[in-house]
Amino acid sequence: MAFHAYILRCNDGSFYAGHTEDLEGRIAQHDQGLIGGYTAIRRPVTLVWTENFGTRDEALTAERRIKGWSRAKKQALIDGDWERLKLLARNRQG
Known part of the structure; x- marks a missing residue:
């Protein structure tokens, strides 16, 4: 069985990170408002x-x-820009 980490872009432009074993079902739950909270x-x-x-x-x-x-x-991460991701990680540490 596979498990998934995911990022959603919300209607207000913010991001939400989560994880699940049923990606399709979980996204549908978020989109229908069945999961209370942030989304x-x-x-x-x-x-x-x-x-x-x-x-x-x-x-x-x-x-x-x-x-x-x-x-x-x-x-x-979303853009797949690994160089920028590494740079941002280094800047946070320094």
């Missing part, structure tokens, strides 16, 4: 990034890591 009042949502993991723990670790990132770093 419920920021619909509709659009899936902008996802990655598959072998275990739930790995997907959850990725979600937690991404949630701590700046908006710019999340956007670099």
Whole structure:
């Protein structure tokens, strides 16, 4: 069974990171407002990034890591801009 970490772009332009074992179903739940909280009042949502993991723990670790990132770093991940992602990671450490 595959697990997924994902990023949604909300209607207000903000990002939401999560993880699930049923990506299609979870996105539908977010989009229908069935999951209370952050995305419920920021619909509709659009899936902008996802990655598959072998275990739930790995997907959850990725979600937690991404949630701590700046908006710019999340956007670099979404864009697949690895050089910018590395630069942003270095700037945060320094």
